[in-house]
Amino acid sequence: MAPGDPWLSVIMPVHNGERYLAEALRSVRAEGTDGYEVIAVDDGSSDSTSDILTEWEQLLPLRRLARRGGGNWVAATNAGLREARGEYVCFLHQDDLWQVNEDAQYHEEGDRGHESGASGLRSVPRQLTA
Secondary structure, three states: OOOOOOOEEEEEEEOOOOOOHHHHHHHHHOOOOOOEEEEEEEEOOOOOHHHHHHHHOOOOOEEEEEEOOOOOHHHHHHHHHHHOOOOEEEEOOOOOOOOOOHHHHHHHHHHOOOOEOOOOEEEOOOOOOO
């Protein structure tokens, strides 16, 4: 991890997510904008997902990756993992909500050196397998 890199990378694979995406991003924004990055991997959406991500790039530390995969969740997640700069990574789907104080809980677990199956906090592996 280089100086200035986030401690947490939130990987968000997205495909045609216009229905829930803004609410999922709003739930992350409610925690503030310090110490993490959101990597949204748009996997070939044909709805307004791209416009929503463009809007949220101004509101969050969000990086967007575009793929032409057509909804392959594992491939989109792996693309996000390859770009992750955080020491730890977690996943948030386009139709999930970030829980209140979730980032603080992850940070505490990371400080203790724990990886938690319950919370989803992991040291960054750079590849998932199906």
